[in-house]
Amino acid sequence: MQENRVSRWYFGGVSSSAAACVTHPLDLIKVHLQTQQEVRMRMIGMTLNVVRREGFLALYSGLTASLCRQMTYSLSRFAIYETVRDKMKRKNKGPMPFHQKVLLGAFAGFTGGFIGTPTDLVNVRMQNDVKMAAEFRRNYAHVFDGLLRVCKEEGLRKLFSGASMASSRGALVSVGQLACYDQSKELVLATGYLTDNIFTHFLASVFAGGSATILCQPLDVVKTRLMNSEVQYGSVSHCLTETAKLGPNAFYKGLVPAAIRLIPHTVLTFIFLEQLKQHFGELVIT
Secondary structure, eight states: OOOEEEOOHHHHHHHHHHHHHHHHHHEEEEEEEHHHHOOOHHHEEEEEEEEHOOOOOGGGGGHHHHHIIIIIIIIIHHHHHHHHHHHHHHHTOOOOOOOHEEEEEEEEHHHHHTTTTHHHHHHHHHHHHHGGGGGGOOOSSSSHHHHHHHHHOOGGGGTTTTTTHHHHHHHHHHHHIIIIHHHHHHHHHHTTSSSSSSSHHHHHHHHHHHHHHHHHHHHHHHHHHHOOOOOOOOSHHHHHHOOOOTGGGGGGHHHHHHHHHHHHHHHHOOOOOOHHHHOOOOOEEE
């Protein structure tokens, strides 16, 4: 008989929210770069422009929406993935095969992406507000004000604008993060050179973050454009067509800040998650 600690269903949302507090400015700059119709500024120039025009705190515009998104989107996908994975592991008395992790990660991410679409939409809009002219700003006071105003001014359906892209992106991100993290951690531990410690968690999460960034960037660009527009795009296919007219590189606009944001966010999320699991996880006997 062996005692182990496993993650509680809400740990993923808590750890993702903690990571988002650190990486939110990078997410904001990524959104600004993706919503440019033409490439006018790079990452550093965009950051300096935001700080010069609005002040340093403008880099945290939309933080409430970002945290609310993590407590819907990330909480859902982590809860689904880890609950099923741990039950399967106990049932099979061993880890799941990689292809099953991929399928489970895709399902969890797709579901979480749909659940988190309304807060994701408000998050994108609040982040993008700081670069808009004063007369065109939406000026949401906080995430709940944004959700209510979208319902009243644009209708309930608008809250799920870009839901297909958000869900598809969530599936790809979760394959990159959850499935690849578990698999790379198992491979590292199997070598016998490292133990289950923070350095192992760091190595596995860097690989997972890089995989997630490459997989999801094209969909992330389309999702951001759909959510930021009011009437510019009539459908997902229209948005894809208009983005494609800008050239293949348009689908990877903001790739560097996306990687700089998503990789640290992934690393911090899994380090926080593993620490929560070790100190406050549910005790099970296997």
